[in-house]
Amino acid sequence: MKILKNKKININTQRLLGYIQKESLQVIRDPSSIVIAFLLPIILMIIFGAVSLDIDNIKIGLVLEDKSPPARELASYYQGTRYFTVYMSDYRKALEDAMWESKIRGVVVIPQDFSKKFYQGIPASIQVLADGSEANTANFVLNFSEGITSLWLKEKEKEKETETGVFNKGLINLDSHVRFNPELKSDYVVLPGAIAIIMSLIGTLLTALVVAREWERGTMESAMATPIRINEIILGKVIPYFFLGLGSMLLCFLITTLFFGVPFRGSFFILIFATSIFLLTALGQGLIISTAARSQFVSSQLALMIGFLPALILSGFVFEIKSMPEFLQWAAYIVPARYFVSILQTSFIAGNISDVIVPNLVILILFALVLIWIPSLRVKKS
Amino acid sequence: MWNRLKALIIKELQIIWLDKKSRYALIIPPLIQIVILSYAATLEVKNISVAIYNQDVGWYSHEVIARIKGSPYFDKVYEVQNLAAVEEAINTQKVIIGLEFQSDFSRRMVAGESTTIQAILDGRKANSSQIVEGYFFQILQDFSKEIVRSQQKETQPSIITNFRAWFNPNLNFIWYTVPGLIAILCTVLVVSMASLSISREHEAGTFDQLLVAPITSWQILLGKSIPAVLIGIGETTLMILIAMAVFHVPFVGSIFLFYISLIVFIISLIGIGLFISSFSKTQQQSVLGAFIFTVPAILISGFVAPVEYIQDWLRWMSYLMPTTYFLVIIKSIFLKDISFVKIVAQIWPMMLISVFTLLIALFAFRRSLD
Numbered sequence: 001m002k003i004l005k006n007k008k009i010n011i012n013t014q015r016l017l018g019y020i021q022k023e024s025l026q027v028i029r030d031p032s033s034i035v036i037a038f039l040l041p042i043i044l045m046i047i048f049g050a051v052s053l054d055i056d057n058i059k060i061g062l063v064l065e066d067k068s069p070p071a072r073e074l075a076s077y078y079q080g081t082r083y084f085t086v087y088m089s090d091y092r093k094a095l096e097d098a099m100w101e102s103k104i105r106g107v108v109v110i111p112q113d114f115s116k117k118f119y120q121g122i123p124a125s126i127q128v129l130a131d132g133s134e135a136n137t138a139n140f141v142l143n144f145s146e147g148i149t150s151l152w153l154k155e156k157e158k159e160k161e162t163e164t165g166v167f168n169k170g171l172i173n174l175d176s177h178v179r180f181n182p183e184l185k186s187d188y189v190v191l192p193g194a195i196a197i198i199m200s201l202i203g204t205l206l207t208a209l210v211v212a213r214e215w216e217r218g219t220m221e222s223a224m225a226t227p228i229r230i231n232e233i234i235l236g237k238v239i240p241y242f243f244l245g246l247g248s249m250l251l252c253f254l255i256t257t258l259f260f261g262v263p264f265r266g267s268f269f270i271l272i273f274a275t276s277i278f279l280l281t282a283l284g285q286g287l288i289i290s291t292a293a294r295s296q297f298v299s300s301q302l303a304l305m306i307g308f309l310p311a312l313i314l315s316g317f318v319f320e321i322k323s324m325p326e327f328l329q330w331a332a333y334i335v336p337a338r339y340f341v342s343i344l345q346t347s348f349i350a351g352n353i354s355d356v357i358v359p360n361l362v363i364l365i366l367f368a369l370v371l372i373w374i375p376s377l378r379v380k381k382s
Numbered sequence: 383m384w385n386r387l388k389a390l391i392i393k394e395l396q397i398i399w400l401d402k403k404s405r406y407a408l409i410i411p412p413l414i415q416i417v418i419l420s421y422a423a424t425l426e427v428k429n430i431s432v433a434i435y436n437q438d439v440g441w442y443s444h445e446v447i448a449r450i451k452g453s454p455y456f457d458k459v460y461e462v463q464n465l466a467a468v469e470e471a472i473n474t475q476k477v478i479i480g481l482e483f484q485s486d487f488s489r490r491m492v493a494g495e496s497t498t499i500q501a502i503l504d505g506r507k508a509n510s511s512q513i514v515e516g517y518f519f520q521i522l523q524d525f526s527k528e529i530v531r532s533q534q535k536e537t538q539p540s541i542i543t544n545f546r547a548w549f550n551p552n553l554n555f556i557w558y559t560v561p562g563l564i565a566i567l568c569t570v571l572v573v574s575m576a577s578l579s580i581s582r583e584h585e586a587g588t589f590d591q592l593l594v595a596p597i598t599s600w601q602i603l604l605g606k607s608i609p610a611v612l613i614g615i616g617e618t619t620l621m622i623l624i625a626m627a628v629f630h631v632p633f634v635g636s637i638f639l640f641y642i643s644l645i646v647f648i649i650s651l652i653g654i655g656l657f658i659s660s661f662s663k664t665q666q667q668s669v670l671g672a673f674i675f676t677v678p679a680i681l682i683s684g685f686v687a688p689v690e691y692i693q694d695w696l697r698w699m700s701y702l703m704p705t706t707y708f709l710v711i712i713k714s715i716f717l718k719d720i721s722f723v724k725i726v727a728q729i730w731p732m733m734l735i736s737v738f739t740l741l742i743a744l745f746a747f748r749r750s751l752d
Contacts, residue, residue: 030664030666030667033666035670035674036670036673039674040670040673040674040677043674043678044677044678046696047677047678047681047682047696048681050682050692050693050695050696051681051682051686051687051691051692051696055691057690057691058690059690099548100718100720100724101720101724101727102710102713102714105688123540123541123542124540124541124542125541125542125543125544126541126542126543126544127543127544127546128543128544128545128546129545129546129547129548130545130546130547130548131547131548131549132547132548132549132550132551132553132557132558132717133549133550133557133558133713133714133716133717133718134558134688134713135547135550135553135554135555135557135558136425136426136555136558137688138547138550138553139553142543142545143516145543146543149541149543150523150541152541153540153541172446172491172496172497172498172499172522172525172526173496173497173498173499174498174499174501174515174518174519174522175498175499175500175501176500176501176502176503176515177500177501177502177503178502178503178504178505178511179469179472179473179502179503179504179505180504180505180506181505181506181508182505184505184508184511184512185508186508186509188505188508189505189506189507189508189509201673201677205669205670205673209665209666209669210666213664213665213666216585217585293403293407294403295401295403295404296578296665296666296669297404297407297574297575297578297582297665298403298404298407300574300578300669300672301407301408301411301574302407302411304411304570304574305411305414305415308677309415309419312680313419313422313423314422318425318509318686319422319423319424319425320426320427320428320507320510322428322429322430322431322457323424323426323427323428323429324421324422324424325421328418328421328422331418342475345506346475346506349505349506350473350506353473353474355470355473355474356473356474356475
């Protein structure tokens with residue numbers, strides 16, 4: 001009993017160092033690990049930086065059936081905003097066809113009786129058609145269009161007020177201030193979040209593949225036949241990839257702040273600490289996957305499903321967790337990336353808000369402990 | 383010759399199919415993903431939490447708050463006692479929007495003067511806070527209009543927007559997320575399957591056996607491709623059935639056209655997979671190569687945001703991805719009943735990609751034969 005216990009705890013430093021050296025050499029000699037640790041982050045950061053969620057320049061068609069001054073003026077409001085790129089046409093059918101072909105996302109029609117009704121003080125109607133197959137954009141077509149008409153109406157009212165000297169009353173204005181990111185730049189949010197995605201890719205996918213390869217080739221069994229202990233094997237595998245991950249984190253950090261100009265207002269020490277903890281959770285997941293799957297194909301599929309996709313979708317990085325159905329909100333609690341994304345976004349653009357950082361960090365540490373502990377159990381059983 | 387090809391196809395199918403784990407890895411994840419991700423991958427914002435600091439005791443501010451509570455988008459309303467508490471709730475991400483009503487809000491409304499509500503938004507949620515601000519602005523506008531209407535006898539010029547969303551009249555987000563997801567999951571599945579097919583032989587040492595077998599290199603490529611086409615079609619069909627049965631997404635277009643485009647799409651994906659495979663010595667390299675292709679494909683093919691929002695200097699890359707074209711086709715066929723002529727415009731680029739990548743794969747393969 002005592003021997004068993006000793007066996008569990010005892011780690012031979014020399015053996016471990018030897019194993020780490022072997023693994024590190026393997027990493028260095030196989031360029032694909034270096035590629036995923038350094039090239040993939042560059043590619044991904046650039047893509048995340050280029051895919052903008054800021055909706056502007058939506059292509060729409062505009063039909064002026066009414067050519068009188070008010071209609072033309074309203075049309076110029078549509079043309080003047082950065083939200084729309086407007087294609088004018090007299091043929092409604094042509095624009096509708098363009099919408100069928102997804103060339104434009106909406107059509108605004110100002111009908112013949114527009115100015116007549118407008119002058120008479122009867123509510124004038126305009127038609128807005130949108131391509132519902134892009135539901136999100138369709139929503140914005142409607143919202144922006146309503147924004148433009150109400151802006152134009154306000155302007156018209158002001159003109160009338162200065163003419164007549166009678167002022168209108170009772171309007172509620174909204175004065176909005178955006179904290180941390182006044183221009184609402186989506187890069188500021190997306191790029192820090194992307195770091196979590198890249199870390200989970202590197203941690204989970206790389207370790208899953210590396211360990212699965214040992215099983216597939218049968219070298220895991222040979223390693224187990226040597227005096228080396230299972231804990232040492234696990235540590236030996238985790239440590240080189242851990243440092244590879246940290247290196248790639250630094251690269252991501254530099255790209256985000258220097259190349260894309262995202263501010264960093266938090267503490268760099270906390271960032272590195274949180275990244276280390278998160279990397280441990282990702283590495284743990286990778287180890288669990290590979291010991292369960294033992295084939296590289298299955299491991300890569302599982303790494304994608306358990307590591308990458310939840311980090312992309314259930315972490316609150318692009319998609320709002322609170323808008324999801326309840327069972328997914330619950331599922332999101334067990335996605336470690338969620339806590340890391342929160343720390344990243346806060347550290348980068350908000351600063352050291354300990355009420356956000358401390359609880360998230362504590363949960364991440366718990367995840368790390370559990371996820372590193374499970375694989376050592378699993379391997380021993382087999 | 384056909385017998386040999388057939389034997390190779392059967393062998394390939396067996397490799398993937400007979401191993402229980404790899405069979406599950408093939409079938410189960412896409413099915414789970416289509417269900418979970420369809421619900422999750424939406425840019426819609428619901429269940430919004432708001433913090434309100436109301437210094438006004440009058441009717442008007444309470445009416446605005448009541449309307450917020452009644453809105454289907456807002457969920458939790460925290461009424462707090464000072465501005466610092468609003469800031470705190472924003473900082474700790476408890477709420478996404480904070481509102482402040484001045485103490486003279488109702489008095490000014492009664493007097494017919496204009497008033498201002500202060501809103502604080504969380505810039506860490508750039509997209510959502512914009513949408514939330516829009517919802518709240520809409521509530522205020524409706525309220526303002528009602529007040530103006532009740533106070534004034536003289537008619538004001540106004541504009542009514544008649545809005546219609548074609549192809550998806552209720553703007554149901556699921557209808558546009560699900561078809562897109564099918565295209566993405568199909569991309570991930572087929573590319574990772576094809577990219578491993580040759581490097582697996584390399585790693586297992588059976589590549590040399592393949593080389594000395596009495597089959598030509600294009601037969602080997604065909605033997606690798608056909609099983610992947612079959613599995614891809616089967617899996618996509620399953621996902622389409624789920625889309626229709628679970629999510630009630632309408633399928634208004636032609637099934638025949640859909641399958642023609644699907645086959646072209648899958649072949650182009652296999653081309654990319656084999657292209658990656660022919661340059662990889664190990665399975666690990668293949669998987670990483672597949673990732674370097676699929677992750678950008680998810681992001682810039684028009685699934686996360688329409689292609690036209692991608693910055694100009696990167697957009698050309700979207701047009702190198704078959705997924706970009708297939709996304710247009712699958713959304714159009716599900717919701718629009720688009721004609722054959724219009725689909726052809728999306729099919730030929732995929733064919734070009736297939737021919738190009740398959741030729742390179744064949745060339746690389748031949749070279750390793752020499």
